[in-house]
Amino acid sequence: xxxxxxxxxxxxxxxxxxxxxxxxxxxxxxxxxxxxxxxxxxxxxxxxxxxxxxxxxxxxxxxxxxxxxxxxxxxxxxxxxxxxxxxxxxxxxxxxxxxxxxxxxxxxxxxxxxxxxxxxxxxxxxxxxxxxxxxxxxxxxxxxxxxxxxxxxxxxxxxxxxxxxxxxxxxxxxxxxxxxxxxxxx
Numbered sequence: 001x002x003x004x005x006x007x008x009x010x011x012x013x014x015x016x017x018x019x020x021x022x023x024x025x026x027x028x029x030x031x032x033x034x035x036x037x038x039x040x041x042x043x044x045x046x047x048x049x050x051x052x053x054x055x056x057x058x059x060x061x062x063x064x065x066x067x068x069x070x071x072x073x074x075x076x077x078x079x080x081x082x083x084x085x086x087x088x089x090x091x092x093x094x095x096x097x098x099x100x101x102x103x104x105x106x107x108x109x110x111x112x113x114x115x116x117x118x119x120x121x122x123x124x125x126x127x128x129x130x131x132x133x134x135x136x137x138x139x140x141x142x143x144x145x146x147x148x149x150x151x152x153x154x155x156x157x158x159x160x161x162x163x164x165x166x167x168x169x170x171x172x173x174x175x176x177x178x179x180x181x182x183x184x185x186x
Contacts, residue, residue: 035061038078040146041103042068042110046169049103053174060101067110068103069134070146072125075153082155099162099180102146104139105167111137139166140177147178158184 001009037060039049049055049062061081065074113120116137121128135141143164150162164178 011061035059036097037099037101038063038081039103040064040070040074042066042105042108044105044109047103047105047167052103052172063139064085066123067108067136067142068105068109068146069124069142070102070149071123078153098157100150100156100160100162100183101164102150102164102178103142103167103174104123104140104143104146104165105169107169108139120139140175151183153183156183158182166167 035058039060039062041047041049041055041062041064043064043066047068049060049064053060063074063077065071110120117128117131118136120131120136124131124134125132133145135145143166147162147164150156160183161180162178162183163176163180166175166177167173168175
């Protein structure tokens with residue numbers, strides 16, 4: 001059996017166990033109120049937020065890209081998610097506490113692209129001269145920059161929490177770089 005066939009078999013096993021336990025995810029709008037967080041993380045296979053935080057289906061929306069960075073494309077996706085909630089009548093967080101978590105990590109592959117300013121400036125949709133403002137080679141500085149970028153988005157509800165974390169791939173531990181706080185204070 002090749003890797004793809006193995007994945008399909010594991011999916012059949014998963015579906016059978018979920019169906020037998022009646023734990024398949026409900027359709028919108030009932031599913032969204034269980035979500036308490038959006039985790040924005042890196043596409044790196046070593047840093048799957050579901051495993052890092054021991055999450056179960058429905059506990060968080062996980063959005064992954066290269067570096068786990070706040071880019072114009074990611075902001076557009078957040079806007080689309082918000083609109084899906086609007087049209088389906090679902091309120092993120094079920095009206096309670098809602099948290100956006102930015103999760104970067106050590107030894108990130110994006111640091112290896114620091115010399116490819118053309119590619120990175122296109123990714124961030126900024127001028128090459130502005131790349132130093134993204135702190136591509138420093139995950140702690142980068143996560144603080146990305147949290148600040150989210151705080152500058154007026155469409156995000158002020159009372160939602162936002163935080164910035166760095167996962168250490170060598171130890172498996174998460175460091176709080178930007179503690180949870182409301183996106184904006186009144």
